[in-house]
Amino acid sequence: MAFTAVVTGATGFVATEICRQLLEKGYNVRGTVRSLASKEKYSHLQALGEALPGVLTLHEADLLAEGSFDDVVKGADFVFHTASPFIREVHDPQKDLVDPAVKGTRNVVQAAVKSKDTVKRIVVTSSFAAVVKSQKGPQNGSLFTEEDWNDESSLDDQPYRFSKTEAEKEAWAISKREGLDLVTINPTFVLGPVVSSRTDATSIILFKDFVENKGADIIPWQVDVRDIGRAHVLAVEVPTASGRYIVSHDSTLSTKYISEVLSERFPQYQFPSGEDAPAKQVLDNSKVQKELGLQLLPAKFTYIDMATTLIQKGIAKPVAK
Ligand SMILES: NC(=O)c1ccc[n+]([C@@H]2O[C@H](COP(=O)([O-])OP(=O)(O)OC[C@H]3O[C@@H](n4cnc5c(N)ncnc54)[C@H](OP(=O)(O)O)[C@@H]3O)[C@@H](O)[C@H]2O)c1
Numbered sequence: 314m315a316f317t318a319v320v321t322g323a324t325g326f327v328a329t330e331i332c333r334q335l336l337e338k339g340y341n342v343r344g345t346v347r348s349l350a351s352k353e354k355y356s357h358l359q360a361l362g363e364a365l366p367g368v369l370t371l372h373e374a375d376l377l378a379e380g381s382f383d384d385v386v387k388g389a390d391f392v393f394h395t396a397s398p399f400i401r402e403v404h405d406p407q408k409d410l411v412d413p414a415v416k417g418t419r420n421v422v423q424a425a426v427k428s429k430d431t432v433k434r435i436v437v438t439s440s441f442a443a444v445v446k447s448q449k450g451p452q453n454g455s456l457f458t459e460e461d462w463n464d465e466s467s468l469d470d471q472p473y474r475f476s477k478t479e480a481e482k483e484a485w486a487i488s489k490r491e492g493l494d495l496v497t498i499n500p501t502f503v504l505g506p507v508v509s510s511r512t513d514a515t516s517i518i519l520f521k522d523f524v525e526n527k528g529a530d531i532i533p534w535q536v537d538v539r540d541i542g543r544a545h546v547l548a549v550e551v552p553t554a555s556g557r558y559i560v561s562h563d564s565t566l567s568t569k570y571i572s573e574v575l576s577e578r579f580p581q582y583q584f585p586s587g588e589d590a591p592a593k594q595v596l597d598n599s600k601v602q603k604e605l606g607l608q609l610l611p612a613k614f615t616y617i618d619m620a621t622t623l624i625q626k627g628i629a630k631p632v633a634k
Pocket residue numbers: 321322323324325326327328346347348354375376377395396397398399413438439440441477499500501502503504513514515516
């Protein structure tokens with residue numbers, strides 16, 4: 314019998330890819346959305362549900378409402394908690410970022426605890442933001458590993474990183490206390506092909522600007538969304554998976570390299586020339602490769618496939634030479 318997996322924030326860039334891979338593998342997927350009235354946010358998921366072997370159902374759940382996830386998690390085999398704000402315009406960091414991240418994580422993890430009789434494992438989409446320490450550097454003095462915890466960010470300084478760190482800490486605290494099997498995936502900046510036509514994810518906004526020759530503000534620590542999807546699925550399918558997994562290329566990638574890849578693939582368009590920053594190894598990505606067998610896609614495919622899908626969907630309008 315097919316497994317049933319809950320994916321929170323199913324409409325998002327990362328969660329859509331998780332849903333796509335689960336549906337491709339025949340899982341029953343219960344996706345949660347903020348509002349079933351906002352059909353434009355989830356019609357791409359319905360199309361995936363119709364095209365792929367798995368069965369998709371969509372359910373309303375509110376990150377801030379206690380108990381909101383209890384019904385949708387009931388009877389599920391696995392829970393993927395991905396919903397969390399990753400937004401560029403923050404007015405009130407507590408309300409806009411920390412509350413939905415931390416209270417949302419608490420509500421979802423507690424729902425899994427209440428359904429411990431069926432839930433075999435919960436996977437929380439954390440972030441490299443909960444690992445990295447810009448000031449202090451890695452604790453081993455050379456590369457960031459899963460042992461590192463961001464203890465520098467605060468509500469006033471890098472509040473997104475703070476929200477992800479506090480949310481992950483909350484997930485570990487509850488799961489340890491309650492004996493729930495938890496794994497976290499800690500991606501760096503996620504890029505790659507888009508499935509929906511939405512334009513409000515930070516990953517999409519920044520890469521769209523690049524494709525439209527408007528800006529080159531791409532974070533140099535990167536990973537492909539398909540690898541992030543695979544890491545999540547492997548995190549439930551590999552029985553021995555445990556702890557945190559940094560999922561990322563281990564070295565920085567320059568905007569000059571993105572420009573070269575896109576200029577070769579799309580010679581008819583203009584792109585920012587980018588900055589020629591030398592590649593620097595910043596993190597150790599061996600745990601996910603050794604323990605889950607994940608092999609990372611080369612970054613050039615990430616850029617080409619993201620630009621292609623953005624252009625095909627009419628989201629990005631590249632500038633002709
Ligand atoms: N993209 C990256 O580079 C990156 C890197 C590391 C970690 N992550 C993590 O990956 C996860 C997904 O990010 P993403 O890039 O896929 O972002 P996204 O496309 O903006 O998706 C975010 C999802 O979270 C939901 N959400 C946001 N705020 C919410 C709130 N207050 N209440 C209920 N739902 C809310 C959104 O719902 P709506 O559809 O209703 O807006 C959406 O489904 C997040 O946990 C993020 O921290 C992302």
